[in-house]
Amino acid sequence: MEDVNICVDGMENVKVTDKKEKKTHKAKAPKTTGGGSGKKEVKKETGLGLSNKKDENFGDWYSEVVVSGEMIEYYDISGCYIIRPWAMAIWEIMQKFFDAEIKKLKIENCYFPLFLSSTVLQKEKDHIEGFAPEVAWVTKSGDTELEVPIAIRPTSETAMYPYFRKWDRGHRDLPLRLNQWCNVVRWKFSNPTPFIRSREFLWQEGHTAFATKVEADKEVLEVLELYRRIYEEFLAIPVVKGKKSENEKFAGGLYTTSVEAFVPNTGRGVQGATSHCLGQNFAKMFEINFENEKGEKGMVWQNSWAYSTRTIGVMVMVHGDDKGLVLPPKVASVQKDADVQAICDACSETAKELNNAGFRAETLRDNYSPGWKYSNWELKGVPLRIEIGPKDMAKNQVRVVRRDNGAKEDISRTILVDQIKDLLDNVQQSLFDAAKQKRDACVVVAKTWEEFTKALNEKRMILAPWCDEEEVERDVKARTKGEMGACKTLCTPFDQPELPEGTLCFASGKPAKKWTYWGRSY
Amino acid sequence: MEDVNICVDGMENVKVTDKKEKKTHKAKAPKTTGGGSGKKEVKKETGLGLSNKKDENFGDWYSEVVVSGEMIEYYDISGCYIIRPWAMAIWEIMQKFFDAEIKKLKIENCYFPLFLSSTVLQKEKDHIEGFAPEVAWVTKSGDTELEVPIAIRPTSETAMYPYFRKWDRGHRDLPLRLNQWCNVVRWKFSNPTPFIRSREFLWQEGHTAFATKVEADKEVLEVLELYRRIYEEFLAIPVVKGKKSENEKFAGGLYTTSVEAFVPNTGRGVQGATSHCLGQNFAKMFEINFENEKGEKGMVWQNSWAYSTRTIGVMVMVHGDDKGLVLPPKVASVQKDADVQAICDACSETAKELNNAGFRAETLRDNYSPGWKYSNWELKGVPLRIEIGPKDMAKNQVRVVRRDNGAKEDISRTILVDQIKDLLDNVQQSLFDAAKQKRDACVVVAKTWEEFTKALNEKRMILAPWCDEEEVERDVKARTKGEMGACKTLCTPFDQPELPEGTLCFASGKPAKKWTYWGRSY
DSSP, X not given: OOOOXXXXXXXXXXXXXXXXXXXXXXXXXXXXXXXXXXXXXXHHXXXXXXXXXXXXXXXXXXXXXXXXXXXXXXXXXXXXXXXXXXXXXXXXXXXXXXXXXXXXXXXXXXXXXXXXXXXXXXSSHHHHHHHGGGOEEEEEEXXXXXXXXXXXXXXXXXXXXXXXXXXXXXXXXXXXXXXXXXXXXXXXXXXXBTTTBOSEEEEEEEEEEESSHHHHHHHHHHHHHHHHHIIIIISOOOOEEEEOOTTTSOTTOSEEEEEEEEETTTTEEEEEEEEEEEETHHHHHHTOXXXXXXXXXXXXXXEEEEEXXXXXXXXXXXXXXXXXXXXXXXXXXXXXXXXXXXXXXXXXXXXXXXXXXXXXEEEOOSSSXXXXXXXXXXXXXXXXXXXXXXXXXXXXXXXXXXXXXXXEXXXXXXXHHHHHHHHHHHHHHHHHHHHXXXXXXXXEEOOSHHHHHHHHHTTOEEEEEEOOOHHHHHHHHHHTOSTTOOOXXXXXXXXXXXXXXXXXXXXXXXXXXXEEEEEEEO | OOOOOEEEEOGGGTTOSOHHHHTTOOOSSOOOOOOOSHHHHHHHHTTOOOSSOTTTOHHHHHHHHHXXXXXXXXXXXXXXXXXXXXXXXXXHHHHHHHHHHHHHTTOEEOBOOSEEEHHHHTSSHHHHHHHGGGOEEEEEETTEEEEEEEEEOSSSHHHHHHHHHHHOOBGGGOSEEEEEEEEEEOOOOSSOBTTTBOSEEEEEEEEEEESSHHHHHHHHHHHHHHXXXXXXXXXXXXXXXXXXXXXXXXXXXXXXXXXXXXXXXXTEEEEEEEEEEEETXXXXXXXXXXXXXXXXXXXXXXXXXXXXXXXXXXXXXXXXBTTBOOOOGGGXXXXXXXXXXXXXHHHXXXXXXXXXXXXXXXXXXXXXXXXXXXXXXXXXXXXXXXXXXXXXXXXXXXXXXXXXXXXXXXXXXXXXXXXXXXXXXXXXXXXXXXXXXXXXXXXXXXXXXXXXXXXXXXXXXXXXXXXXXXXXXXXHHHHTOSTXXXXXXXXXXXXXXXXXXXXXXXXXXXXOOEXXXXXXXX
């Protein structure tokens, strides 16, 4: 069964005959989509889409599209957002995929408390240094001061690992592989942005322990591949798999791998998801030992890995356009209830036929003008719109309109199911191809500092030969600090181009050790 | 596909031939199940089950069984518990059922923030009075004091309803039906108990708004029926459906319905789940208005409803025995990874055949003595154990042992799948029947104060004629306050016995208006 999204519209053969004429109709009964300012609502009432343009004012466009597309509502606490059903359904589709995949890997779900004692939180020094400024503290219940303040988890390493110690006694208890779906809180930051940077967000966090490093290393990449699939197969977004630099790795871990996406409009990289090998560092702090077959003491090797609701924000940024959201068919989901009474039989039948074939089709609400309806469903990013008019009825066909490129096609109802399946596969692939083409067009190889700064000013994602020294990385960060924010390493791609003998680091002039992606980042 | 749990054990035809002899074996390699005290671990090493008896020391038995059965680990913050995979899997099975059912009702999932501003929290007076003492407050992030303290949700009415106001403009936007799966925090209380009373717990909370009271009333009962099904069909626990008294209803609501379970060992009722009609009270406070077809202003009718991880605790209390957990087949799930290498082919084949038929069967880990293994899987409540010995191999049969009553049966492998299905249905039904018989045996009708107090001392669930006056209810509470805790109304069952003309209230002597259940409660 495909998870897809189609809207079937039959208004034209009820009320209007000429398709072209209808498009200019004014909407009579706009549904208020919680868009906020009166200005935006007026805009929507005209059925003309958004008031901001993606290319002109990206930040405002993004805020408007997530609100008008009914994904997000701004909340009365800054940096917190309401995830509305239209976005939640996307999260659930990804969750269903990922949860089933990790269960195949014998990873079990559990739930650890939201709260951390300050004792465990502070156990790993680098870790707490990384997270301390962002931790929210509970100090009161009702009117009573707590004896000791209690932290809200920014991540759960320190909540879990004392119990890993308890549960890992012998090699038979290994590997220990747990995951939880939960909320986490990271309070302090600037520029809150829905999905991308919010004070509370939803994620899964996997935490595993192995007897050997080989097993841990293997899992890091297995999970990273699942993250790649979420981005590339579900969200139709190309990502680079690679390793984070020492400066950018997870606080307290051994090494971090990531999938890195790129937003061409802002020229910024986005860390899409991370899969960390923690090595034996936490095991040392939390004394997670085990006894092997020979009765010898060993120390476990640990991983942790996570992806979050940020995925949805990246999808909006990459695919959305001036008409609104553009949802890849695999994550699109109809959840609006339709009032089928006033919709013609042909629409209901078509929707029913498509639903029976495993698609998610929905007839549109009545009582709205075609212009408003088209605009609304475009805003919400539904991949295909099916129109049925009197001429279509006579020819036993339907007209299918693609959201991604506006292309129209008449399809005979006798072969509808197969054609729709092909068309949706095509939309999914086209979205990925278009995103990849745009992303690739932004990638620039820079071998010198001049080439590097020029590319950075052009908002590129820069692949540059690097000496792999932390000091040089910090220096680049300092030298590029400007209005747009500093440039940092995104990742060192696993897929390394050849590095000819004698290639020098673009920044230090020392011998280069690897190719690394650099850029500004969310 | 059934969700069931079977363990297939083939140790006997590898190492031992006489089944009876094996049962007295001492375990060689106990797996430390995180049981806590050394005493318990010694107990488990003998393979003899728990150190506390359900009938002798219920509280200690309960704590021991949830820990030894690997459902819960006590956490370093009092009143918070770790939900381990064995319990999480039960939660997920119920969640899958309930989520699919509410989606059929066109209820959509969403996610509102964990945090509440004190302004919205205090908007509904009765509501905040009910929850204020339990609210946890965040006052600090990093080292910085927040300008205004922020509350952690004890429930989300006040987080959501300002946005219901925003989203409900016209009758076309109604009904508005949302649900979220999340954690909530209620800090202040005595006697924390895993699953039953914890400071943080997982639940779903549904929040809906309708144009008319008729629609709201209908939904209240539809959802209550789903809660009954969770208890009776999945957890095999009989419940009473009914209405809460004015004293016991949801703070700020119009009326509350509930499913009430009963724990015979302690003689206490348990509020299993609640479905509230909020009336127009919150709508008034939050100004949730809409315009009907005629352009007239109306005010919405609202419901909210929830069930939580408490369900799992009730299941443990009702079905568990001195050997450990007893899981109803429908919620039992094998998640332990099995090392199949040392397990005989017959076991693997049998497990494979059962898994292919839609059951969840698992071969047991090797390297443990049969005595320890039996004890461990009994502790964890697996509904059926399948043993295969040399004689069974010769006869092409297996021996099946039921967890609930210990009954053994030899089944030919040629008809295994059908027989196992029947047997599991039988176990599920038997558990419910046994629980119902025990519960029914605890129900007593009391018409006078003397009968009432006698029954209360005998730990009964009391059905009594009541005048329905709040003051009388408060008076009963005050008069029964003793070591065991006060008695209160559980619910007024929808299924009312006849109330003959002239029947008097057991407590006030005034004319009785209804039959109501009374008892001590969790």
